[in-house]
Amino acid sequence: MPELGLKVNGRSVELRASHEASLLHVLRNDLGLNGPKFGCGLGQCGACTVWVDGTAARACVIPAHGVAGREITTLEGLGTREHWHPVQQGFEDAQAAQCGYCLNGMVMQAAALLAREPNPSEARIRSELSGNLCRCGTHVEILDAVQRAALRIAEGAGT
Structure with a gap:
């Protein structure tokens, strides 16, 4: 090989x-x-x-x-458990993970969005994450997690 x-x-x-x-x-x-x-x-x-x-x-x-x-x-x-990325912290705070199937993709996609666009609208977040499937249906919590992360970044608690 x-x-x-x-x-x-x-x-x-x-x-x-x-x-x-x-x-x-x-x-x-x-x-x-x-x-x-x-x-x-x-x-x-x-x-x-x-x-x-x-x-x-x-x-x-x-x-x-x-x-x-x-x-x-x-x-x-x-991020690490000692210094999570704001999106990882947002997912914990919003209790957005259930089965964990979508967690990696949602976090990575959301973090990429916030790196490009630190204050996206709800519609923009939904659009960005629309290609990531969530089997549990925690879409409301996921949206909340990303919005929480955007606020943390805006408050200077970024990566």
Whole structure:
């Protein structure tokens, strides 16, 4: 298998991976990162969302070799329990997680939105998250979580 060099959560890693391996497969199976989830395998549910150079992307449909040398951020790299990203804190405060299926994708997509647009309208948040599926139906709590995060950022409690 060919060598693959990635930058994941601020750390350079070298490994061997087939050219067919998806970024999601490498992150979960080779690097042991469990934030991104396997959902649909088609890039439609959002459970596998990561950032590639700061932009939200679906890791299940990205060839790992296609992002060699680019900065990959997973949920594990967004924040820590000691210093959560405002979106992670918002999800806890709003009790927005139930089964956890959508959690990774919703958090990563919402954080990418707030990085681009720190004070989005409710309609903009709904639009941004519309491609992420939530099986439990906690959409109201998720919206509340993102709005709480935007307020924290506005108050200077950002990342």
